[in-house]
Amino acid sequence: MDRLSSLLAIFQPEAKRVRSLALTGRTAITVSAQLNVLYLVDNITTGSAAVQIEQSVYPIHEQTLIWLPQGCSHDIITEQAITLTQIEISFGDIIENPLLQALPPAVSITPDKDESELHTFFQMMLKEAQAQRCGHNAVLNRLAEVLLIKALRHLMSSKQVETGLLGGLSDPKLAKAITAMHQNPAQAWTLGSLAQQAGMSRTSFSQGFKVVVGLTPMDYLTYWRMQIARQQLQNGRLSIDEIGSQLGYQSETAFRRAFRRTIGTPPGQFKRNKLFTAQV
Template identity: 45%
Template sequence: MSGNVTKRDVRLVRINPFISIISYIMDRLSSLLDLFSPKAQQVELISGKQSGLLLPGDSAIGLINDGDGFINQGLGQVNPNQQDRTRIKRGDLIWVTQGSHQQLFSDDDQFQLLCCPLCFGPVRLNPLFDMLPPVVRILQDDPARHALNPVIQLLLQESRQNRCGQETVLNRLAEVLLVHVLRFLMEHQKIEKGVLAGLSDLRLARAITAMHRQPEQRWSVESLAAEAGMSRTAFNQHFRDTVGCPPGEYLSQWRMRLACRMLETNKLSISQIVDQLGYLSETAFFRAFRRQIGVSPGKYRMQATA
């Protein structure tokens, strides 16, 4: 685990020594999960041979209960020598992260995959998806996977029993599993680039979480570097290398994502949105919104609510 623990963090441990190292420093995920509340829907068990089943377009978690096969990106005929397909086998967990036409193939009669489709709202607005690989695979024999196994077993057990409320239980368990998967990827630094990689680094996570929680603040590279406990130069370079863009650009993108969600989901006026996002004037907000989104805020709201 990278990053330095500050004196403030240590004091929190003294208050409650039972708080884990991940939770006592900060809740790095809640700001993202609150904004893009993932909802599972229609969890189902897929069985038998598969010859190109198209997996859900936005995002889905799959548990391979039996057999083996592979996932291929793209539609059409599959080349048996293709290098970019993902092999899957019994016990593996996969997260299909984006709508990139992922097809499922298996010649195994015993093949079983519990598919958990997840809706995050508009994926283009969620920074989690910006630089994730199309398929994230967590192997059954990964020694660090033990924290995921209790939820996986509950999901598989519930899927085998036709009981009252089964659909609701499966959907909620799938959402819990997603949070555990995100924790796993962060704690064990499984993602190399993007915001999830940034949140995996305790120093960068402090700065990213500060931006997420207080987008209205007049953040500078210097103030964000102070949050991270790093020098300005080291922070700026490390942020670029890990997240994939400069801190200021990430902040601007985050504010635009928040603006889009506000325009889509609530009745705030433009001036209220401007205040909540820290723009100095409506003119500055309009200019930034049109530059990044391509239309005016008013037109975006009309299109989103039509």
């Protein structure tokens, strides 16, 4: 499993809404969004258009993909007629998803010749949403996953994000250690064994990991295990002891202690709260 697939296996995107927006000249609309939002500018006449988040302005151009990963309210401002396809995607809560934490408020991607099919994917999603045919939700979710993969690939190859988890995944050596933790969270990893995965000395690996990712390798391993634990507790299918065992903890007490230290609440209380919220 590669470095992105290991993440998407945990944080599976779900398309919540797909629609077309046609704005006339000299228009400003405010969009209140709690989820990831992606825009593809289908058509724009001469003039300027932009997405504004608080005091920051992000120009948009025809055939440009705009990704707002933080789920924030924003304004779309245009001087001329413009048509956009808007997609809202659930990709995990920002607190739960380490990828979202590292991303800027807005990401602009202008497809090159290898990414020209982005427009096709947006149009396919728009048609599926409008037609409401059998299985359309499954199709929308798979296409949403493709769009996110392409956006993340672009960010890694262009090195627009140099810190956080995405920065670590963009580093060929650090990515090997991160992917190893993602794929085998229950393994009894040590600083030495992770450094060996990265092909680095213990000192260079430890220092480089902390500078880029923002956590020590062992702290990140605990963090990743707890993100998996959060999802499994929310699913409610496994006991607390079973979850701890699957994540490499030798006792339920050790797992409970690590969970409370990292998340801030005991796993039993977290599970009860999530199940109650789901029922409501």
